[in-house]
Amino acid sequence: MIRQSRRALVAALAVWPTLARGVPPAGGAWSDQAFRSDDGALIHYRRLGAGPGVVIVHGAFDEPRTWYPVAERLAGRFTFFILRRRGWLSPPPDDGTRPFEREKADIARLLAIAGPGASLFGHSAGGALAADFARTHALPGRLILFDPALPLSGTVAGGLMDELSALVAQGRQNAAFKTFLDRIVQVDPERIAALAGTPDFNRQAAMMNNGLRELAALDALPRDPRAWAAIAAPTWLIEGELSPEHPFHDAARALARVIPQVKVKLLKGQGHMGMEAAPDEFARVLQACLTA
Numbered sequence: 001m002i003r004q005s006r007r008a009l010v011a012a013l014a015v016w017p018t019l020a021r022g023v024p025p026a027g028g029a030w031s032d033q034a035f036r037s038d039d040g041a042l043i044h045y046r047r048l049g050a051g052p053g054v055v056i057v058h059g060a061f062d063e064p065r066t067w068y069p070v071a072e073r074l075a076g077r078f079t080f081f082i083l084r085r086r087g088w089l090s091p092p093p094d095d096g097t098r099p100f101e102r103e104k105a106d107i108a109r110l111l112a113i114a115g116p117g118a119s120l121f122g123h124s125a126g127g128a129l130a131a132d133f134a135r136t137h138a139l140p141g142r143l144i145l146f147d148p149a150l151p152l153s154g155t156v157a158g159g160l161m162d163e164l165s166a167l168v169a170q171g172r173q174n175a176a177f178k179t180f181l182d183r184i185v186q187v188d189p190e191r192i193a194a195l196a197g198t199p200d201f202n203r204q205a206a207m208m209n210n211g212l213r214e215l216a217a218l219d220a221l222p223r224d225p226r227a228w229a230a231i232a233a234p235t236w237l238i239e240g241e242l243s244p245e246h247p248f249h250d251a252a253r254a255l256a257r258v259i260p261q262v263k264v265k266l267l268k269g270q271g272h273m274g275m276e277a278a279p280d281e282f283a284r285v286l287q288a289c290l291t292a
Helices: 002-013 064-074 101-114 125-136 161-169 173-184 189-195 199-205 208-219 225-230 245-258 279-291
Strands: 031-036 042-049 053-057 079-083 119-123 143-146 235-240 262-267
Touching (some): 031 101, 064 079, 101 125, 125 143, 125 208, 143 279, 173 189, 225 245, 235 245, 235 279, 262 279
Parallel strands (some): 053 119, 119 143
Antiparallel strands (some): 031 042
8 A cells, every 4th residue: 555655646736025037937927036045055946825824845756837727726825935045046055064044045035025924835755854944943924744755764765875986986877866856755666667767857857956956955854753743833734645654654644643734624635735636625625724
């Protein structure tokens, strides 16, 4: 059953006041904007909508556009600010000695831009980052996490970091990404073979160097669930019904036991990329988390 749900995950995984920048809008009313973060890096984000602010932190190997369909369905009620995370599509990430610290500074700046009472939403590795921000910072509004990739029932990367690092050092990013899909996400080998060589596969494989940083940062987060009891913001946990047991369902269960103000919402019939497979349903669930 776990193997089957992990297959569903990657089937979807592979589908695919500020400084004005000269980047064309993503379509419709989307605008590309940017700010200078604490270390001087220029950080881009996408903005759309009217109403209370919602900052979105995307997951590993995702892009801001992954969240366009959901945000567009709710843009009449909320203003969405989708962070373009460091290392994936923007300035260099941390050097690994302070996991996520620079990205947490980026989130703080974007929450300030989003305005009073802005909510923070994170998915997968972005959900882990958002959760860590809420663990160490006061939030102006709600925290919403969809399948956060936290090491609360064992490491995310396990013992594969040396093997993955060696492949990347040899320039074999495609092989490293295949190993990541096969042994961490546990995708069906036939599905991996079908994906290999496609533009989306090649794009994501090219990001494996930063993927190593992401995996190391995730596994450096606190593994004792009690550390996450420091999250004081009203919190919603969205669980994909078909998402993998580890690290998603077990992390959500651990968080639900320790966060003082927490509610859990099940995304029925969907897995880890349910926002792409069922944007109407995901928008309905997200709206409930933002308003209930």
